[in-house]
Amino acid sequence: MAPEWTQLLPVAVVLSSLVPGLLIFTLREHQVGLRTALNLGGVLLKLLLVGLMLWGVSQGLSFRFALPFIPGGELVLQGDALSLQFVALSSILWAATTLYAIGYLEGAPLRSRFFGYFSLCVSATVGLALAGNLVTFLLFYELLTLATFPLVVHRGTPEALRAGRMYLAYTLGGGALVLMGAALLHLLAGSPDFTPGGYLAPLVDDNRAGLTLAFALLIAGLGVKAALIPLHSWLPKAMVAPAPVSALLHAVAVVKAGAFGIVRVVYDVFGVEPVALLQLNEPLLWLAAATIIYGSLKALQQREIKKRLAFSTVSQVSYITLGVALLGPIGAIGALVHLVHQGLMKITLFFCAGNFAETLHVHRIREMDGIGRRMPLTMAAFTVGALGMMGVPPIAGFISKWYLGLGALETEYYWVLGVLVASGLLNAAYFLPMVYRGWFAPPPEHWPEDTGLGGGRGGIRETHWMLLWPTLFTAALALLAGILASTGISPLAWAELIVAREFES
């Protein structure tokens, strides 16, 4: 029996970046054209396939591919609404980042290796998104760890090495915890497909201790990647990676994988009611709230652009966890939509930081004085991202905050609203000075080092076009996701669709 195309599509989506990635490994350094063609070909193919799958899912088709793996746990790739949201996000941002990385690394050594691992990283992310059960999820979760490590240490400097070691120590530890949790659940219930509403409800009465331990293990393991305190320290250190890697790390791949995992575990493995019965959501809520505040406070203390952005990620990603832990449908919308929105805004910010560093060698916040006159478009994109992070309407971040706030009230966690307000204030406190410096402070006599990329004039030729266009593209997406939030094509609409499916059962 020949398999249906709906069975093969999830595999094809994963392979569309995996195969080019493996091919790129075999290329020699100077084969720039072929490498670029492979990269972009993979990107386009993936976008096409994901588009097809999005269409299919909205038509109610189901995409499922299964391989036997261990007794009671197949390897399953499936496209449901939730996974598609993450897949679409990662594919689109991967496309932007690939273009950006090609421009960023022009002339740098070891590009074949970089792009090879880069593609592997995205394949693992997409696989993780499409994973249909906990075992498969675990598999891709570990692969992601491994594929990202070479990217983190790509520069090969002692500092990068230190960061890489720290990254590995945390994420492999986290992976081990997830393995433990998954094994425990496998024993209790096998590893059936992720089910809206969870599949553990019948077990709650008899296995309270087991389920609680499994939840703790899984959340601790996923919390490493999602950078929940006290497991977040690797993330700011990992900032030594090249800008496209940081962008991908923070917006899509690693951090989001953790957050996405938490979403999966709470909604599709445990289910809302068992979590509430076991009283597991409140500790999670407190943890997320503490992370939000702590991340912002640490961000205030940073003097480097990327470091500050990194701590901001620590804070912002926990919004997702916060929304999930609220356990209400509105909070869930906030969490899911923030998964996308944070990605769009944060990737923009990192692109901008990369542009500043590449074009003018500006790394520290102090050096941003007057950069808006030299690079107005990049600075405008930065402003959109920064204001969005603060939750200023009509940028995407506002939509997230709106739903998170309403979700908190819906489930009567009034103090969460206070957390959101405090976080907004702190966000303003560390983002606005950067925006101020960029636009209003007088520019210096000369920049740290003006490489004259693109043409060296403010405007459309302010830097290499491959660096500028992705930045503007993602900034525009962040803005449009907010302005067009109520239309059918927005991330919000899709999040509502997911939540409707999750909470109807």
Next chain:
Amino acid sequence: MSALLWLSVPLAPLLAGLALLALRDRATPWLWLSCVPALALAIWPAPGASLGALLAGAHWGAADTLTRAFLGFSALLWGAASVYAWASHHNDPRRMRFWTFWLLTLCGNLLLIIAQDGASFYVGFTLMSLSAYGLVVHKGGPGPRQAGRLYLQLAIIGEMLLYAGLILRVHEAGGEVAFSAWQQAPVGVVTAVLMLVGFGLKAGFWPLHIWLPQAHPAAPAAASAVLSGAMIKAGILGLWRFMPEQSDLLMDWASVLFSIGLVSAFYGVVLGLLQTRAKAALAYSSVSQVGYLLALLALAWGQPEARAAWGLVLALYVVHHGMAKGALFMAAGLAANYRFRAWQWALVALPGLALAGLPLTSGAAVKTLFKTGLGDSVLAPALPLLTLGSVATALLIARAVWLMVQSQPESHARPSLPLLASWAAVASAPLLGPGLWPPLRAAWLDSTSIYVLWALLWPLSLALGLSAFVVWRRWALPPLLTRLGEPARFFSLWLRTLLHRPRLPDDEIAKRHYRAWRQRERRWNRFWQQGTVAVSAWLLSILLLLAWLW
């Protein structure tokens, strides 16, 4: 169709921004056109339209008098100020930045007026608040920078409080965002406090005014005009819109809020008199006038049955004060650069005296209406305070005009025609307004009886007499009072340093510990490596012995 019409109101400034980007300096003389759709819709309102496609629950329109009044006067003031700004900024090297923020602020201001739901209002409000920062700091230098910092800090705090209030309000209204729903939904204590503080920070009544006297004088004249004339009213409009029509809570609070309003009215005057710059005095006058607006709001909440009447007074007061204060700020800007002729001094004095209730102006009409309403309410004992307020306002205006006279330059430059025309258009509003706007005309007619005229005139004469006396005796302020510290600025700096606390130094002790530990480890390893066979033999014997015992 009507959706498109309403969309054109906030979109016009954005399109103007695009034109600015494309045409640069050639576009600036025509930027005032971006206020035309707003003005047209204020005069001939289209039915409200839902824009759910943009923002869930968005509904825009201008059905009631208050909205139309707001929209009309804002469009007029912004339009005139745009011309004024063009005429005064065409040599400014950073004019493009100025115009960008100008148009964004305008967009936000218009949007929040036509918004008939909380979400759209918040979008406009935020856009306006944040963009206005660019106007405040435009002149550059330490003064505007510090003022701007304070402005922004408080604006952000206000934003966040409003965000919380907004979310709570949506929750209280059962998920609805439309103002029509909010008017019926009861308000909680926390929500009310958040709203009052959040909007109060924008409106600038005592004690939330601290940024206002810093920021408004720091901005260029055109920007000060719209800041004081149009933007601070957004706080009042927000309070009116967000709070329910009838609420026991607000009814209980009404007298307290009324008192705060009056304190603000007098406090503004007292501090304004101590100022040495005309624009600072005018800014304090705004603090004082917003106090009256808060008092009006409190009266409306205290007497829900008379809400419609108070709404009318509020609308009239807002328009009257907005135009007058706008004109005064424009005048202050001109007075510092050009020598005025006598008739021009008359044009300076007209809006000023109108604020104090000069008979036959809009001020007289509004004051009379206010007093009549107050006299019918439970707070009637406060009536004499209003009269005293007129005296105080007149004194402050006299002080401001006196400071303008002092600031006249030596040169004999004369203002250009667009500057004069835009200023004159705004400044003549207190006289022309009653003729053009029916609701104001009705109130104006009520203020023309002899008795009322006398009641209006004597406080004014008293104040002018006092002022003349002071000038004649050459009394000056004691220097100590003019150099009062500015606690707000200290607060702002403190906040800044707090947020820039340096990083903690790294811990060096850990390294020493590690070295000691490493030595112990070496010794341990050496012990085991010495004799593999011997150790294994020992282990075997011990294990055997143990097994034997077991």
Next chain:
Amino acid sequence: MTLALMSLLLPLASALVLLVLRARSPVLMILATLGSLIAAAGALYQVVDGGEQLLALGGWEPPLGIRFRLTPLSGLLLVFTALIHLLVAFYAAASRHSQTRHTDYWPLSGLLHASLVALWLSNDLFNWYVTLELLGLVAVALVTLAGPKAYRAAMRYLILSLVASLFYLLGVALLYGRYGVLDVALLASLTEADATTHTALLLMTLGLMLKAALWPLHLWLPPAHAGAPTAVSALLSALVVKGPLFILWLIWSEIAPPALARDMGFIMALAGVAALLSGGWSAMRTPYIKTLVAYSTVAQLGYALMALGLLLYWELPELHVALWLFVLSHGLAKVSMFLAAGEMQATLGSKRISALTGATQTMPVAMFAFAVAGGSLIGLPPSGGFLAKWLLLQPLFAEPANWFWAFAVLLGTLASAVYVFRVVALAFDRAKPTRPDFDPHVLAQWLALIPALLVWGMALVSQPLILWLTGVTH
């Protein structure tokens, strides 16, 4: 059964031929190993198809004669042994740095192969003694191939190996005196829980533990395995220590009285945990590449010991599968790891881990092999190590009272992650890479990679493999 005997005789005969001719031809040995592999595969097919087979050597039936028994598991082990020998033989023949190209490695490895096959096929205590003795001697001889520097380690190995054989022999003698039979199947039906049996079993266990380098009797292993030539290290770690483990497994799960087995199981499991931790710790701290790999063997044997102990303690048949999956996946992974480590050590010219700085640049394939094999040791999905660990974890979570063991596994996993990735992370340091002393040898690196790929390839057949093993082990 003939095929199984072929699998035994081909390497034995070739080894003898080589010894007699004083020849050191790799080709003959590789061909013999290949033949042995094919024969083993055939034997496995037969036994899966037709069930267990018995062969009485020389026509004498037990209790007088000795009897070979081919079970599905021993069939699998035959294939496994031949496969590993083949892989290592390719490397030993191809690599310039194997120290074994033209040495007595070839006949000795044939003998080693033959004695292992005999061990898997044997089914009585004395036969095992013979094969163990042979195994130990050949192994020591192989270690000495590395030259005078390895003599010290080889000497210790020899002494302890002889002591271990002695212990084992004592135990066998006691049992024979008590029951008069040596065949496992016969003994299983006879044993009683008396003092003699206890003493005999304990003596045998101590001997086997010493031979298998199970904690705390593992002290000889790291110097011996690290000092041996690369190809030999691979064989020793992957196969030789598994022989005694096999015997240990059989005597405790078949012969020993259940009550004693339960007590012993608990102790074994504890020893396993200790092995995991102490081996892992030493591997984390050692500054030498091959010593790290050797200590990792100590740690990984801890998993096997833990599985064995717990299956005795709780009488859980499903842990048999975990045990044997550990053996298989560890064998393949360790071959790859030793070959890669040895190749890198020889090319980069230093035994120290710090010499691997920048190895991803200079020797990418070998480093990749090391990392991939390490991934299996850590238990990253979907490698063979993951499957084994997963199966081991399942019963550990059944009761909250058992969570202690799961915690031990977690610690072991973390330790293995640390020692694998301390090497890998260093290899990514591009700032000051160690310059190779020789041109890196690409073919040898690829040969090192193959076993690692095989162990990850186990994922492809994982479900059938697990189900089949569940069926055959009990």
